[in-house]
Amino acid sequence: MKPLIWLFGIGVIAVLFRPTAVILGVGLLPTLLTFLFDRTPEKFGVLCIGSLNLAGLYPVLMPLWTRGHTMENAMKALGDPNTGAVILGAAGVGCVIYFATPPIVSMVVRSRITREIGEIEKRQGELVAYWGEALSEDAGFGNATTAPALKHKPVKIPTRGR
Numbered sequence: 001m002k003p004l005i006w007l008f009g010i011g012v013i014a015v016l017f018r019p020t021a022v023i024l025g026v027g028l029l030p031t032l033l034t035f036l037f038d039r040t041p042e043k044f045g046v047l048c049i050g051s052l053n054l055a056g057l058y059p060v061l062m063p064l065w066t067r068g069h070t071m072e073n074a075m076k077a078l079g080d081p082n083t084g085a086v087i088l089g090a091a092g093v094g095c096v097i098y099f100a101t102p103p104i105v106s107m108v109v110r111s112r113i114t115r116e117i118g119e120i121e122k123r124q125g126e127l128v129a130y131w132g133e134a135l136s137e138d139a140g141f142g143n144a145t146t147a148p149a150l151k152h153k154p155v156k157i158p159t160r161g162r
Contacts, residue, residue, distance in 0.1 A: 019064055019074035026078055027057045030091035049094035056090025 014021040031050035038045040060077050067073060077083050 017069070019069050019071050020061060022071070022074050023057065023060055023064065023077060027060065027087045028053060030088065030095075045098050048098040049091055052094030052097070053087065053091040056087045059086055 014025075028050070031046060031053045034049045035043070035046045060083050064073050064077055
């Protein structure tokens with residue numbers, strides 16, 4: 001039922017606002033292609049490319065709405081090479097963002113995890129140096145009572161300024 005409602009709504013808009021519908025129909029082709037080929041259930045590609053594609057249509061639609069909402073003005077706008085460059089350029093920027101973001105995020109997360117592992121290994125080295133090697137054997141089970149530090153009265157554990 002929902003597709004029929006959408007189709008009806010788009011049809012009404014196309015009839016009432018024909019010049020805008022023509023520009024949107026031609027200008028949103030990159031978004032339509034992304035929708036058809038994006039296999040992910042979340043459709044993040046459509047969201048990213050489509051939003052910037054729609055933003056690229058703003059400089060084309062604004063003069064149409066302010067200078068006269070006629071088919072003649074819509075065809076002039078679509079015939080201008082700068083219009084195509086702006087629309088496709090904005091969709092291209094969305095495409096670059098969509099494909100460049102995951103590797104960048106992955107690199108940042110990998111760097112952060114590597115740094116945290118280094119800090120944990122350093123702290124582990126400090127604890128082994130303080131408590132003895134017996135604590136690190138067998139993950140600390142069974143040998144904890146033989147650790148040299150446990151033969152003394154309770155002591156303050158070094159905490160690196162925490």
